[in-house]
Structures are given as structure tokens and as C-alpha cells.
Amino acid sequence: MATTKQTTRTKTVLPAVKSGQKKTVKSTTAKNVRLTNTTWAYAAAPESADHISIKEQYDLFINGKFVKPSSKKYFATVSPSTEKKISEVAEANEKDIDLAVKSAKAAYDTTWGKMPGKERAKYIYRIARLMQERAREFAVIESMDGGKPIRESRDIDIPLACNHFFYYAGWADKLEYAFPNRHPKPLGVAGQIIPWNFPLLMAAWKIAPALATGNTVVLKPAETTPLTALKLAEIIQESGLPDGVVNIVTGFGNVGAAIVNHPLVNKVAFTGSTPVGKYIQKAIAGTNKKATLELGGKAAHIIFDDAPIDQAVEGIVNGIFFNQGHVCCAGSRLFVQENIAELVIKKLKRRMETLLVGDPLDKNTDIGAINSKEQLAKIKHYLNLGQKEGAEMYQSNCALPSKGYFCKPTIFLHTSQSHRIVQEEIFGPVLAIQTFRTIEEVIEKANNIPYGLSAGVWTDKGSKIFNLTSKLRAGVVWANTYNKFDPTSPFGGYKESGFGREGGIHGLMGYVTL
Ligand code: NAP
Numbered sequence: 001m002a003t004t005k006q007t008t009r010t011k012t013v014l015p016a017v018k019s020g021q022k023k024t025v026k027s028t029t030a031k032n033v034r035l036t037n038t039t040w041a042y043a044a045a046p047e048s049a050d051h052i053s054i055k056e057q058y059d060l061f062i063n064g065k066f067v068k069p070s071s072k073k074y075f076a077t078v079s080p081s082t083e084k085k086i087s088e089v090a091e092a093n094e095k096d097i098d099l100a101v102k103s104a105k106a107a108y109d110t111t112w113g114k115m116p117g118k119e120r121a122k123y124i125y126r127i128a129r130l131m132q133e134r135a136r137e138f139a140v141i142e143s144m145d146g147g148k149p150i151r152e153s154r155d156i157d158i159p160l161a162c163n164h165f166f167y168y169a170g171w172a173d174k175l176e177y178a179f180p181n182r183h184p185k186p187l188g189v190a191g192q193i194i195p196w197n198f199p200l201l202m203a204a205w206k207i208a209p210a211l212a213t214g215n216t217v218v219l220k221p222a223e224t225t226p227l228t229a230l231k232l233a234e235i236i237q238e239s240g241l242p243d244g245v246v247n248i249v250t251g252f253g254n255v256g257a258a259i260v261n262h263p264l265v266n267k268v269a270f271t272g273s274t275p276v277g278k279y280i281q282k283a284i285a286g287t288n289k290k291a292t293l294e295l296g297g298k299a300a301h302i303i304f305d306d307a308p309i310d311q312a313v314e315g316i317v318n319g320i321f322f323n324q325g326h327v328c329c330a331g332s333r334l335f336v337q338e339n340i341a342e343l344v345i346k347k348l349k350r351r352m353e354t355l356l357v358g359d360p361l362d363k364n365t366d367i368g369a370i371n372s373k374e375q376l377a378k379i380k381h382y383l384n385l386g387q388k389e390g391a392e393m394y395q396s397n398c399a400l401p402s403k404g405y406f407c408k409p410t411i412f413l414h415t416s417q418s419h420r421i422v423q424e425e426i427f428g429p430v431l432a433i434q435t436f437r438t439i440e441e442v443i444e445k446a447n448n449i450p451y452g453l454s455a456g457v458w459t460d461k462g463s464k465i466f467n468l469t470s471k472l473r474a475g476v477v478w479a480n481t482y483n484k485f486d487p488t489s490p491f492g493g494y495k496e497s498g499f500g501r502e503g504g505i506h507g508l509m510g511y512v513t514l
């Protein structure tokens with residue numbers, strides 16, 4: 001399969017800098033490590049792709065079988081780091097969606113909707129275990145298809161996806177404890193549409209609670225990252241899940257729209273952009289369909305002067321450069337208290353110089369490939385716009401691979417609330433930085449945005465954390481950490497970031513009537 005070119009990469013090594021201290025770097029030579037005055041060399045450490053199997057062509061997964069699309073059309077899925085085709089997947093149309101939804105409805109009526117929770121749980125556990133057994137394969141395919149560093153797909157996406165199945169398997173026979181003195185009933189067929197930033201994890205967020213509560217599913221992955229969902233279909237087949245309980249259909253936006261508009265769909269679970277979320281809300285208005293919408297974000301990441309600065313800088317890096325900034329809850333607006341701004345920015349710039357951008361399959365890589373050519377063009381548009389708006393752009397000096405879609409980690413200084421780079425979701429490794437003096441000011445600025453998905457606070461004072469968490473209009477607020485996820489915690493937004501919660505006991509609510 002994929003071959004990775006052996007290259008030698010350099011990583012800048014910098015000493016800890018105290019405020020006001022001159023930057024001097026001593027040259028030392030250790031065994032096996034070439035240490036020059038600013039850099040040492042890392043040999044590439046590519047994850048092997050020999051153990052994975054990707055078919056040349058994938059069909060639609062409907063009623064427990066892989067079936068040809070009625071259009072007979074297929075489209076390519078490419079690796080954003082090599083620009084090469086990996087495989088081709090079926091392009092569904094309305095006829096296929098009708099078949100998938102009817103299969104899900106039949107499975108709901110005849111088997112899954114009637115099955116006792118403890119029996120459903122066994123299937124969900126089995127899916128979790130099979131995923132876990134093939135975790136390495138999933139991680140490699142996720143990085144190849146979507147561009148994220150193997151370190152993230154291996155340590156975050158895949159384990160979390162498995163854990164969602166394990167967690168919700170545990171709820172399947174305990175729904176009366178989740179909803180005491182109520183009688184939770186499944187809704188029927190759930191139409192689920194997911195984006196490209198966490199392909200397998202988003203599929204797990206959607207499928208696991210739906211199955212635990214007795215619903216059946218038609219899921220559509222994003223057009224640029226369909227492969228791990230199709231591998232999941234193979235696992236579902238292997239698990240012996242009754243035919244039609246989960247159907248996975250690939251295609252473009254019109255496929256998503258066909259699912260949303262199908263009269264036999266009882267629930268729409270969507271994660272994606274705010275414009276498509278608004279379209280879905282209009283489409284289902286006046287119907288009995290339930291919906292949960294997880295949409296865009298523009299999180300405020302707030303650093304107070306009593307924060308542990310070095311940890312906070314790591315938090316900032318993790319908040320915006322993690323997964324190339326392709327994170328709905330990315331800490332894309334940084335608010336630093338004025339008296340420490342200079343120091344924080346200095347340390348941040350130094351840390352940015354150490355980030356390695358490149359081959360997603362290399363275990364050294366910090367920042368992988370931007371998911372698609374279109375997304376890279378969108379990010380570049382915002383980089384130009386930010387400069388035109390008068391902000392000062394700083395990018396790390398790292399080299400970018402000559403092939404593939406890559407973007408240097410970028411920060412904008414001297415931004416203001418009215419700048420579009422501050423107000424709009426960029427969905428790339430781009431951070432807009434502002435300063436503040438008082439708590440009231442930062443709350444006002446943080447909330448002055450159409451989104452309300454997440455926020456982060458760094459301070460030594462618990463009272464400040466509690467004060468802010470009650471006043472920030474964000475579904476998730478992290479304190480002295482960032483981008484931490486857990487299947488037991490609910491996740492979701494306020495305002496234009498959507499409604500409904502996924503994860504935790506709250507994640508069951510969107511799939512039942514009480
Ligand atoms: P997107 O363009 O809205 O696409 C999301 C999904 O919807 C894709 O599968 C897409 O299919 C499908 N779709 C497109 N048009 C549709 C329509 N008219 N009806 C139904 N489905 C349709 O979003 P994206 O660019 O893939 O993902 C990035 C966005 O997702 C960002 O805004 C991000 O903040 C958000 N996001 C939110 C969360 C959260 O939990 N709040 C999590 C992750 C991402 P195609 O791929 O074929 O176009």
C-alpha cells in the first residue's frame with residue numbers, strides 16, 4: 001500500500017526561557033543524537049501500512065450486505081498528504097437511500113426495536129471489541145484518508161471510538177436507571193450525517209447511543225473520509241448484527257439531504273457546518289422528526305496572569321494546532337491577560353518553531369495534512385483576509401512537504417473583535433490573539449460571537465474558574481487543560497453551535513421518547 005519516503009527532519013530544540021533572559025543555546029553532543037546549536041535531527045519514523053487492507057472499490061452497505069449503487073457511479077477518495085487516490089467509493093442516490101431507510105425500518109420493526117437491552121448490549125460490545133482488535137489498521141487508514149497525524153488517530157480517535165461503543169453497550173440494559181420512573185422508547189430510524197474531521201469517532205458518537213436505545217441507523221460519512229466508516233461496516237457484518245440495523249451509505253451532500261427528507265426517518269443526528277445545520281432545521285420544520293445538531297465553533301481560550309504559563313502554552317498549542325485545527329471546539333480565539341501577553345506570545349512562537357508539519361504516518365509529526373484542497377483554499381483565504389484586515393500574521397519557519405495540502409501553524413496578533421478572522425470559523429491551524437485586562441472584559445468579548453460550543457480557562461484560582469464557567473455561553477468549558485474528551489461526558493453547543501448533547505447519559509436522550 002502506501003510507501004513513505006525516508007527523510008531526515010529537523011526539530012528545533014530550545015531551552016526554557018525565563019522572562020528577560022537572553023536566548024543562548026549551548027551545544028552539546030549526546031550519543032545517537034546530533035545536537036547543533038538550535039536543532040537536532042529526527043529520522044522519519046513512519047507507521048507501517050503493510051498490515052492494512054483497502055479494497056480498490058467500496059459499495060454501499062445496505063441491509064447487511066455490500067451492494068452496488070443504482071447509479072453505478074463511484075468517486076475517488078484521496079490521501080490529502082500525497083494527493084493520490086486510495087480507493088473509490090459508491091455514489092448513492094435517492095433510490096439507494098430509500099432502500100437503506102426501508103431496510104433500517106424493517107430491522108427496527110422486526111428485530112432490533114423488540115430485542116431486550118441485554119441482547120442488544122452483546123452486539124454493541126462485540127463491535128467495540130472487534131474495533132479494538134483492529135485499532136492499528138483503523139488508525140493508519142484514518143491518517144491516510146483524512147490527513148491527521150498517526151499519533152492522534154492511534155491515541156485519540158480510535159481508542160475513543162471504541163470506548164464510545166463500550167460505554168453505550170453498558171447502558172443498553174439499564175435505560176430505566178438512566179430515566180428513572182419514565183418509560184424510554186426508541187424513536188425508530190435515525191438518519192446520521194457526519195463530517196471529515198473525526199470520521200470514525202463521529203460515527204461511534206452517533207451509532208453507539210442509537211443502538212443502545214433500540215434505534216436503527218442510516219449513516220453517511222463525509223465524502224473526503226469515507227474509508228473508516230466502510231471498514232466499520234465490515235466489522236458490523238462480522239459481528240453478526242441483524243441485517244439492516246446499521247446501513248452505511250456514501251456520496252455527496254445530496255445523499256445527506258435525501259436521508260434528512262426521507263419520510264421514514266424519525267430522527268436526524270447531524271455534525272457539520274452551521275449553514276448545513278440551518279438547512280436541515282428548515283427541512284424538518286413541521287415534521288415529527290427529532291434532531292440533534294452539532295455545528296461550528298469559535299472557542300475562547302482565556303489565559304490569566306496567575307496561570308502556569310508553560311502548561312498554558314502547551315494548552316494553546318494543543319487547542320489550535322491539534323488535528324490541524326480541524327476541531328469544532330478548537331481554541332481558535334486566544335485571550336491573554338495584558339500583563340503577561342508579551343511573555344506568552346514569545347513562548348508560543350518558540351514552541352511553534354518546534355512543531356513538525358508533514359507526513360501523517362510519521363510518528364514524529366505534530367501537524368498533518370489539511371483534509372482537502374478546498375479546505376486549504378479556505379484557510380488561505382482567511383490568511384489573506386486577516387492581513388488585509390490589519391492583523392499581524394506570524395507563521396512558524398518549518399518546511400512544508402512539496403506534495404499534499406499543508407499549512408504552517410499561524411497566529412494573528414493585533415486582532416479586534418470586529419475582524420472576520422475573529423468572528424468566523426476557519427477550521428485550520430490559525431489562532432487569533434487578543435489581550436484583556438479584567439474578567440468582565442474577557443467574558444464580554446468571549447461571548448460576543450454567534451457560536452457557543454467550547455471555551456478554555458487557565459488560572460490558579462478555583463473561584464475564577466467557577467465564575468467564568470457560569471458566565472461563558474459555551475457547552476464545554478475546560479479548566480487548566482484543553483480538548484479533553486470522554487465518552488461519559490456530554491458534548492454540545494449553545495447558539496449557532498447547535499443543540500442536543502452527545503456523550504454521557506445525555507447522549508441517550510436524543511434517541512428516546514419518554
Ligand atoms: P459540512 O459541509 O456541513 O458537512 C457535514 C456532512 O453533511 C457531510 O457528510 C456532508 O456531505 C453533509 N452534507 C452536506 N450538505 C448537506 C445537505 N444539504 N444536507 C445534509 N447533509 C449534507 O461540514 P464539514 O465541512 O464536513 O465539517 C466541518 C464542520 O463541522 C465545521 O463547521 C465544524 O465545526 C463542524 N463540526 C462540529 C462538531 C460538533 O460536535 N459541534 C464536530 C465536528 C465538526 P459531504 O461531505 O459529501 O459534503
Ligand code: MG
Nearest residue numbers: 077078145224
Ligand atoms: Mg480522503
